[in-house]
Amino acid sequence: MxxxxxxxxxxxxxxxxxxxxxxxxxxxxxxxxxxxxxxxxxxxxxxxxxxxxxxxxxxxxxxxxxxxxxxxxxxxxxxxxxxxxxxxxxxxxxxxxxxxxxxxxxxxxxxxxxxxxxxxxxxxxxxxxxxxxxxxxxxxxxxxxxxxxxxxxxxPVLCLENVPDEEVQNYGIVEPKNEKDGLIEIQNLVEKPSPENAPSNLGII
CATH class of the missing domain: 3.90.550.10 (Spore Coat Polysaccharide Biosynthesis Protein SpsA; Chain A)
Structure with missing residues (x-):
């Protein structure tokens, strides 16, 4: 491979x-x-x-x-x-x-x-x-x-952006774990969550 x-x-x-x-x-x-x-x-x-x-x-x-x-x-x-x-x-x-x-x-x-x-x-x-x-x-x-x-x-690597609260339901949202040198380790991701259930405001693009 x-x-x-x-x-x-x-x-x-x-x-x-x-x-x-x-x-x-x-x-x-x-x-x-x-x-x-x-x-x-x-x-x-x-x-x-x-x-x-x-x-x-x-x-x-x-x-x-x-x-x-x-x-x-x-x-x-x-x-x-x-x-x-x-x-x-x-x-x-x-x-x-x-x-x-x-x-x-x-x-x-x-x-x-x-x-x-x-x-x-x-x-x-x-x-x-x-x-x-x-x-x-x-x-x-x-x-x-x-x-x-x-x-x-x-x-695996994802590209993320900050998403306003009212738009998180339109994105896959990640649950971040650790951050170092501009890289964020991802613990989990949720597809199109409601604002109250979103683990963060980091959306996948």
């Missing part, structure tokens, strides 16, 4: 109900931020952090995500014919970002089940999990920072 993280699992099978009606016909991961969809920012962060293989766990109505990273011969031919070299280059760069593997999640049974759907591809290797709900703008990718901590500790 290697200690180097080469693979990233990205669950994209959710229904996106929080973003309705925008996500009725479009996957939430394809919603644009400026000139790129959310999922492309996530993949680019993974690649910038050293990830080589992207495992996208998809579901019903998510074909647009596969099409986005796949080669589109008709589009490439059209752009080349109109001498739109810069646009053609951008499109080709998307296709060449990484090795993409798609796994189907039969039913939207949550993120844990989605990650489990990728187990045969991940095998016994350590891997990263990324979600499309948060984009962190930092000179050094957040994932790269997490991977460095993993290489030092050889333990």
């Amino acid at each position: 290697t200690n180097k993280i080469r693979k990233a699992v990205i669950p994209v099978g959710g229904l996106g109900t929080r973003f309705l009606p925008a996500t009725k016909a479009m996957p939430k991961e394809m919603l644009p931020i400026l000139d790129k969809p959310v999922i492309q920012y996530i993949v680019e962060e993974a690649v910038a952090s050293g990830i080589e293989q992207i495992i996208l766990v998809t579901g019903s109505g998510k074909r647009a995500i596969e099409d986005h990273f796949d080669h589109n011969f008709e589009l490439a031919y059209n752009l080349a014919g109109k001498n739109k070299k810069e646009l053609l280059k951008k499109v080709q760069e998307i296709e060449d970002l990484a090795e993409f593997i798609y796994v189907r999640q039969p039913k939207p049974l949550g993120d844990g089940h989605a990650i489990l759907c990728a187990k045969n591809i991940v095998g016994n290797e350590p891997f990263a999990v990324l979600f499309g709900d948060d984009i962190i703008d930092h000179q050094k990718p957040a994932l790269a920072q997490l991977m460095e901590v993993f290489e030092k500790t050889k333990s």
